[in-house]
Amino acid sequence: MVKYLLAVFALLISMQSYAQDIPFDFDSAEQELRYKKLIEEIRCLVCQNQSLADSNAELAQDLREEVYGQMNKGLSNQDIISFLVARYGDFVMYRPPLKKSTWLLWFGPFILLLIGVVVVIRLIKTNTSQAQNILSQQDKEKVQALLQNSDNEGK
Amino acid sequence: MIKYALPAVLFFGLLILFALGLGSDPSRIPSPFIDKPVPAFDLPRLKQPSVQISHEDLRGEVTLLNVWASWCVACRHEHELLLSMARDKGLRIVGLNYKDERPDAIAWLNQLGDPYRKSAHDYEGKVGIDLGVYGVPETFVLDKHGIIRYKHIGPITNEVLTTTIYPLLRELRQDNNAPVALITGQDSSG
Numbered sequence: 001m002v003k004y005l006l007a008v009f010a011l012l013i014s015m016q017s018y019a020q021d022i023p024f025d026f027d028s029a030e031q032e033l034r035y036k037k038l039i040e041e042i043r044c045l046v047c048q049n050q051s052l053a054d055s056n057a058e059l060a061q062d063l064r065e066e067v068y069g070q071m072n073k074g075l076s077n078q079d080i081i082s083f084l085v086a087r088y089g090d091f092v093m094y095r096p097p098l099k100k101s102t103w104l105l106w107f108g109p110f111i112l113l114l115i116g117v118v119v120v121i122r123l124i125k126t127n128t129s130q131a132q133n134i135l136s137q138q139d140k141e142k143v144q145a146l147l148q149n150s151d152n153e154g155k
Numbered sequence: 156m157i158k159y160a161l162p163a164v165l166f167f168g169l170l171i172l173f174a175l176g177l178g179s180d181p182s183r184i185p186s187p188f189i190d191k192p193v194p195a196f197d198l199p200r201l202k203q204p205s206v207q208i209s210h211e212d213l214r215g216e217v218t219l220l221n222v223w224a225s226w227c228v229a230c231r232h233e234h235e236l237l238l239s240m241a242r243d244k245g246l247r248i249v250g251l252n253y254k255d256e257r258p259d260a261i262a263w264l265n266q267l268g269d270p271y272r273k274s275a276h277d278y279e280g281k282v283g284i285d286l287g288v289y290g291v292p293e294t295f296v297l298d299k300h301g302i303i304r305y306k307h308i309g310p311i312t313n314e315v316l317t318t319t320i321y322p323l324l325r326e327l328r329q330d331n332n333a334p335v336a337l338i339t340g341q342d343s344s345g
Contacts, residue, residue, distance in 0.1 A: 063284070086187060088289065
């Protein structure tokens with residue numbers, strides 16, 4: 001009896017791998033793969049740090065149905081994304097597009113890193129060149145005198 | 156001196172950048188429909204399902220298009236304001252009843268009051284998607300020509316009314332000209 005219940009339980013929880021209420025039918029494995037990749041590229045606007053693939057929100061379900069429906073009508077990935085961007089703006093794309101307005105977003109971190117590296121290199125250079133000039137003329141003479149004294153005492 | 160000034164400049168630069176970032180709320184998605192005509196739709200009316208209501212019905216006077224639902228708790232927070240705007244200011248508010256059961260929606264209006272001249276029943280939420288709706292409530296301000304001039308996400312508050320919406324309405328009500336030139340070159344009477 002217990003084994004039977006365990007088997008049923010295992011079967012039930014094995015269905016939880018996708019955030020979908022209704023499983024979709026696809027004509028081919030390629031279509032299914034295309035769908036899965038596409039919904040990973042679209043943001044869920046309710047749970048905004050999740051893609052349509054991950055989110056359980058109702059709007060995510062609606063948008064997944066919309067994507068599926070448009071795929072079946074023969075629309076391309078670009079068509080579907082344009083459709084969503086026209087309604088929700090660029091934010092609906094999980095990865096922001098490379099436009100003039102997002103230049104700073106994309107390249108900013110690398111530019112900051114570059115500035116940081118340059119600053120560090122220059123700091124190291126000035127430190128090492130300074131180290132060579134630390135002793136003033138007076139100090140040098142004192143050092144010489146001390147060394148001579150210790151030489152004399154040693155003899 | 157310059158080498159002491161540089162970190163300070165960078166620091167204040169970053170400070171300003173972060174302050175600007177913290178000031179804006181990225182979860183509020185700006186609408187791509189600002190200064191564009193309201194997207195076409197054709198839906199049955201909520202209280203009169205045999206009659207259709209479309210985007211054409213939103214022309215002719217300055218209008219608020221308010222997306223609402225009986226299951227939406229936040230909608231209750233703005234309901235009193237909507238009622239007073241419709242009643243006291245004579246503002247035309249058209250409702251878009253989003254993903255709601257008709258009897259529930261009608262009962263809600265009967266219970267809390269109906270600020271809407273008409274409500275469209277978007278049972279499946281497809282018109283919502285066409286409008287870029289992602290949460291409820293949302294409110295669009297349309298000018299006389301049916302062009303969206305402003306979108307507010309979340310319940311309307313007194314603050315939003317006084318700082319943004321009422322000034323905009325005053326401006327829109329004075330406008331007796333043709334709509335601002337649209338990229339598509341659409342005829343305003345079309």
